Amino acid sequence: xxxxxxxxxxxxxxxxxxxxxxxxxxxxxxxxxxxxxxxxxxxxxxxxxxxxxxxxxxxxxxxxxxxxxxxxxxxxxxxxxxxxxxxxxxxxxxxxxxxxxxxxxxxxxxxxxxxxxxxxxxxxxxxxxxxxxxxxxxxxxxxxxxxxxxxxxxxxxxxxxxxxxxxx
Numbered sequence: 556x557x558x559x560x561x562x563x564x565x566x567x568x569x570x571x572x573x574x575x576x577x578x579x580x581x582x583x584x585x586x587x588x589x590x591x592x593x594x595x596x597x598x599x600x601x602x603x604x605x606x607x608x609x610x611x612x613x614x615x616x617x618x619x620x621x622x623x624x625x626x627x628x629x630x631x632x633x634x635x636x637x638x639x640x641x642x643x644x645x646x647x648x649x650x651x652x653x654x655x656x657x658x659x660x661x662x663x664x665x666x667x668x669x670x671x672x673x674x675x676x677x678x679x680x681x682x683x684x685x686x687x688x689x690x691x692x693x694x695x696x697x698x699x700x701x702x703x704x705x706x707x708x709x710x711x712x713x714x715x716x717x718x719x720x721x722x723x
Contacts, residue, residue, distance in 0.1 A: 559663060560666065564692065568622070571697070576648055600706060613647065616650075623658040626669065663684075668683050704719050
């Protein structure tokens with residue numbers, strides 16, 4: 556039995572967001588317990604030229620939802636990137652996961668060699684769907700999840716590897 560592009564991406568995104576949601580709950584509780592303004596965590600970044608926590612979660616969301624949009628040719632779910640609270644981030648994650656749960660595996664089936672074109676500020680990047688999912692989208696998703704984890708860990712939130720990986 557071979558794995559489809561759906562199998563290697565959508566369930567991994569959903570699981571990653573479940574773990575991220577739990578990490579965010581711990582971060583919120585940590586800020587409240589320590590009397591730290593939540594904005595200190597939400598606006599924190601590892602270094603000035605990196606996105607803050609909110610931006611990391613927005614990019615993880617975009618990366619996840621664009622896989623079925625680009626590979627399965629589904630309609631995009633627009634999100635405004637205006638999250639400024641933990642509640643906003645949870646809502647963004649919930650909306651992303653809800654969208655991912657509507658994806659029918661067959662929509663991505665047989666599309667392994669389909670062309671995926673990303674338009675960036677510096678030009679176009681062309682991939683096969685397989686190369687896009689395996690060589691761009693999955694690494695990009697985990698980069699942003701890891702950056703969010705690292706930001707919160709750096710700020711003292713008591714989270715560890717099992718929080719990142721999940722307990723299931």
